[in-house]
Amino acid sequence: MEGKKVLVVGAGPVGSLAALYAAGRGAEVEIYELRGDLRNDETTPLNFTKSINLALSERGINGLRSAGTPELLESILARTIPMHGRMIHTRTATGAISQQSQAYDVHGRFQRSVDRGELNKVLLDHLSSLPNVHFFFQHKMTGADFGKKKAWFEIMDKSSRTSEDRAREIEVSFDLCIGADGAHSATRHHMMKYARMDYQQEYIDCLWCEFTMPPSKSGDFAISPNHLHIWPAGSFMFIALPNLDKHFVCTLFGPVELFSRLETGSESELVSTFDKYFPGVTTYIPPADLLGQFKRNPHLPLVNIKCAPHHFGESVVILGDAANAMVPFYGQGMNAGLESVRVLFSKLDTMPDRATALAAYTAERAEDARVIADLALANYTEMRSSVTSPLYKWRKWIEEHLDKYVPSWGWATQYSRISFSNMRYSDVIQRSKSQKRILTSVLLAVALAGGTVPLAIVWWWLFGMRFQQRKIFNLTRSAR
């Protein structure tokens, strides 16, 4: 890649990491970003509220680690807060508040809560120090010719669409264009005119609204900082992730119908709904503050995007949400995006030419992307309801004990392989299926031998549930 011109579209975490990989290989890197520089707050018209916290796990860390810049990785990890497990908040039959901790991993591996903006800033600062990386903020991609390897960008500024502004467009040539410009990717849009791309997007029946939980009066975290907190409520839920400033960044997820009801209902309805389903929350976020945040902060949709191929010829490839936006319930969106960068460059490093490398990348990654998107959707059910089920806990217990006490069997839960390994997502599913077959056979044999058929049926149902493939694309719904 020495001396080649690499265009990165999008300066988010995934685009920044791709730029870092390309720069490390001697490319001349130009990063074009629609928004202003994140590090200069005044110019950044972010659509979301001031902070979004994400769970950084092995795949993301490995993506950062493989960039070969250990100080940068250290600097990022120093800005994370370990979350060793979920804290499940429920109310007991007597109405008392119950908090149950469920460890993520039997070997003590953990998720890390990180502020998306902070992570991004560290990456941008590092990139700014590299001589072969150049930033072009407030540049909007307006067109691309992936045959001739040219792209066009419009220079945006506050004074909007007058003819003169529109004339301020630049033409850029490149050897390789990497599109990491998010779910509404312009790169993907223009690539679709060249690649015969199968593409699906679906909005799921779930909106989200962000809340901030302030520190306690003593200035400390209001609740345990080393957990991802969940208030499961069946068809909806509330979660909280710790932030370095001792706040928690919280999110309400729920069906459109719930949001409509809360938006149009009385103020007391919101508070009483929280008190009923999310016990304790109004202790940490006072009701007036809760109401204000619900009114002030946007109520946003969730979209699921799958497509293939992820590249065209030898000139363009899309990564991250641009190729594969998923719902946030497995905490894998950014991790998958950062992993994509590692996989892409491993192909580029080892294949004889770029066209072959990009084709190999699509062949591997489109499949994995499809798998994790489906798992993320399925995990919504787990987080908002299954976590409280005794059967769920029993299964988790058995799987984890097999993992811990018979390590030679190579047993592991699906969750730990997704979150704490770098095994391909599609291989994780295969391994989980194979484990299911073995366990089912053993239990069936035991059941038949002992006559305890009901046990076998429960087991079958239990494991069957875990591997259910949800049919997620259903366009029968015609109107909203």
Place this chain on the structure above:
Amino acid sequence: MEGKKVLVVGAGPVGSLAALYAAGRGAEVEIYELRGDLRNDETTPLNFTKSINLALSERGINGLRSAGTPELLESILARTIPMHGRMIHTRTATGAISQQSQAYDVHGRFQRSVDRGELNKVLLDHLSSLPNVHFFFQHKMTGADFGKKKAWFEIMDKSSRTSEDRAREIEVSFDLCIGADGAHSATRHHMMKYARMDYQQEYIDCLWCEFTMPPSKSGDFAISPNHLHIWPAGSFMFIALPNLDKHFVCTLFGPVELFSRLETGSESELVSTFDKYFPGVTTYIPPADLLGQFKRNPHLPLVNIKCAPHHFGESVVILGDAANAMVPFYGQGMNAGLESVRVLFSKLDTMPDRATALAAYTAERAEDARVIADLALANYTEMRSSVTSPLYKWRKWIEEHLDKYVPSWGWATQYSRISFSNMRYSDVIQRSKSQKRILTSVLLAVALAGGTVPLAIVWWWLFGMRFQQRKIFNLTRSAR
């Protein structure tokens, strides 16, 4: 709609008809078209070859009829050629050429072959005569704000993308924007930023290449002009539709693998493939001409598009291929598009306000669009292989005779309801399913009574086949 400003994007048959409906209701209509005026050949950089023939049937005709301009409809119908049935060309076991005519309808209803360009021209000419319709050719939609009801268009001309050209952009305000700008719709693209749209596109494993079959030496049609000719070959096929100039417009449809083989193979391979599978064709299109056309004419993909909703708020609605591009195998693409215009305006005419009308339109049309897209794909199998099956013919015979001789039963084949009625596509499917249940029950009863169970099984299989819902969106294929 009196005095309202209606923007129609796309001056193809569907956009033109929508403009006609809007103009007839007193709207001020502006039509923006990316390409030049079709009636002025020199300025029209069409992507396709000089002529595409389509099958116009009841739904399309009814769409034109309901515009309330009978002379226009007459003028269009005068430019069509009736096709009373399919002519199936095969080779017998002895190698002789066989031609079998299969009538489309037991009541004598027929398809009409029409030149897309001709139909379009007649519509454009009519629109040009209306005082409240204005054309803007070579205008490319570059943006739209469907909240503020504004759209931006770039004025295209031969001298391409210089800054000055790009500056020639105009802003247009509107009351309603109707996007009929095809499968790669810019209107849909910009609408997706406002509507939470579920969207799917898939390229099927089929390419197509157009051929022209010249008139015979005596100047007449080379083969029967009143048929849609099919040379079925299992996994691929060749078809021919008559044109008014005594030519046939022919199309080769086949998997990518076949095209690759023919593109890279010797010249004699193309001719011998035609001779083997499409008996007689090289008599009507001499081998040298066939080769030339295969090399000269583009080899194009087929895309299947589904989305919902088809509108946003009260400001924009998409129609035709923009909302619902389908494969051509049921001959319903343009018919469905023209029908959409009729359905849209029936909602606008009868509903209390435009937002309600557009929502009602989506509720009805997104479902019907999904149904016909699936049927069109399933019909590919019928055309290229089932038509030669004795079972297929037997079933057709029984269904048609029930239709003809017991009309009080209201029996009809799915094909005739799709092609020769205005019943909603989704109702057609329901009726077909109900017919299947009745026939299956009767046959099962007969079989059980007479002990002829095998007959019942054959019947079940037969009707089961017809209603199979093909799973058409499958993204497991990862690379091409």
